[in-house]
Amino acid sequence: MRFLFELAFTILIATTIGFATAWYAVDRGVVFGTVTVGAWKAWPLEGSANADPYSLAMLARSGEIPLGGGEGIAFTATTDSRGNPLSGHCTYAVDGQTPPARLWTLTAYDALGHLMPNAAGRTGFLSREILRRPDGDFVITLAGDVAPGNWLPIAPVDRFKLVLRLYDTPLTTGSQLAGVTMPRIIAGACS
Amino acid sequence: MRRTLLYALGGLLLAGVIHIAIIFLVPYFATRDAWSAIAKLGAEGEFHILPLGDSGPDTLPALDPRLLHAVCRFSIADNPIRIQAQLPSDFWSIAIFDRRGRNLYSLNDRSAERTQLDLAILTPVQMAQMREDPPASLEQAVVIELPVQAGFAVLRVLVADDSMLPAATRALQGANCAATL
Numbered sequence: 001m002r003f004l005f006e007l008a009f010t011i012l013i014a015t016t017i018g019f020a021t022a023w024y025a026v027d028r029g030v031v032f033g034t035v036t037v038g039a040w041k042a043w044p045l046e047g048s049a050n051a052d053p054y055s056l057a058m059l060a061r062s063g064e065i066p067l068g069g070g071e072g073i074a075f076t077a078t079t080d081s082r083g084n085p086l087s088g089h090c091t092y093a094v095d096g097q098t099p100p101a102r103l104w105t106l107t108a109y110d111a112l113g114h115l116m117p118n119a120a121g122r123t124g125f126l127s128r129e130i131l132r133r134p135d136g137d138f139v140i141t142l143a144g145d146v147a148p149g150n151w152l153p154i155a156p157v158d159r160f161k162l163v164l165r166l167y168d169t170p171l172t173t174g175s176q177l178a179g180v181t182m183p184r185i186i187a188g189a190c191s
Numbered sequence: 192m193r194r195t196l197l198y199a200l201g202g203l204l205l206a207g208v209i210h211i212a213i214i215f216l217v218p219y220f221a222t223r224d225a226w227s228a229i230a231k232l233g234a235e236g237e238f239h240i241l242p243l244g245d246s247g248p249d250t251l252p253a254l255d256p257r258l259l260h261a262v263c264r265f266s267i268a269d270n271p272i273r274i275q276a277q278l279p280s281d282f283w284s285i286a287i288f289d290r291r292g293r294n295l296y297s298l299n300d301r302s303a304e305r306t307q308l309d310l311a312i313l314t315p316v317q318m319a320q321m322r323e324d325p326p327a328s329l330e331q332a333v334v335i336e337l338p339v340q341a342g343f344a345v346l347r348v349l350v351a352d353d354s355m356l357p358a359a360t361r362a363l364q365g366a367n368c369a370a371t372l
Contacts, residue, residue: 009202010198017202062223067286103282113253
């Protein structure tokens with residue numbers, strides 16, 4: 001009798017912890033090979049034949065197709081440079097430079113990975129369209145209301161994420177990526 | 192007490208095994224993965240153009256809205272295939288994935304060094320047979336050997352502005368992923 005109890009106890013521990021940690025790892029994107037630069041995260045292994053099982057599980061669940069190493073690399077930010085979550089009720093300035101790439105795009109998605117519809121019909125920026133300062137740096141303003149300069153509209157959602165995709169870039173390995181300069185994401189006023 | 196601890200330890204070890212098993216099995220049981228989504232778009236062996244941006248169910252999540260995407264499921268179990276397309280002179284790229292979403296190969300326009308995409312995909316066995324008698328038609332092609340039976344190709348073309356969309360659409364409509372060697 002006691003043996004049965006203990007066996008049930010063991011199985012309970014095993015299934016609870018096993019499922020919980022697996023769910024956590026896949027859902028939260030706790031993956032080996034994450035490259036973090038400020039608020040930006042990249043998963044260079046995702047686009048290679050050496051992708052780890054966690055990356056593959058995440059991709060299978062989200063249905064996303066990653067960029068291959070020969071195509072480019074995507075950086076994702078879900079927080080500003082201070083670590084606060086990005087909210088559609090605030091304005092943000094994406095300020096600075098991007099790593100070397102032939103072209104890049106900056107896109108804002110809602111928490112589920114959908115584009116946010118807006119009256120301006122603008123869902124992302126292409127590097128060639130950006131107005132730059134004389135030193136080559138740029139500022140992209142993320143705001144719900146019309147803003148001067150490079151304005152990327154966002155919807156008043158609780159959480160959103162930014163994806164900066166570098167196409168045709170010499171940076172493909174994790175160690176190269178870890179040392180790059182990424183633009184800062186500076187929070188402004190919130191409503 | 193010691194006995195209970197021992198059982199708890201056993202439970203933790205078993206939890207590790209369950210964790211690893213789940214992580215490895217997720218791609219095999221996922222129903223919303225890219226392969227399933229692409230299978231819903233239509234037949235194997237032809238490129239399907241995804242709407243620019245994301246509108247509705249007939250697309251994949253979190254695509255770059257500044258690029259036009261076309262996807263094609265292929266099988267090389269019986270015969271090798273060849274992917275051919277005449278693409279615009281601006282940025283384009285192609286990536287080959289296996290059924291579980293693992294990226295096996297990728298190429299962009301600059302590494303291809305021309306606007307014409309010609310990519311032959313063979314299994315290792317087909318490659319060995321081909322080496323004995325290489326067809327002359329493959330001289331211009333990029334030939335890659337993939338250890339899979341089936342997979343999918345994703346072709347991306349930059350749409351720098353709206354005026355580029357018709358040319359990009361025409362290029363992807365003309366793309367062929369079931370050509371023979």
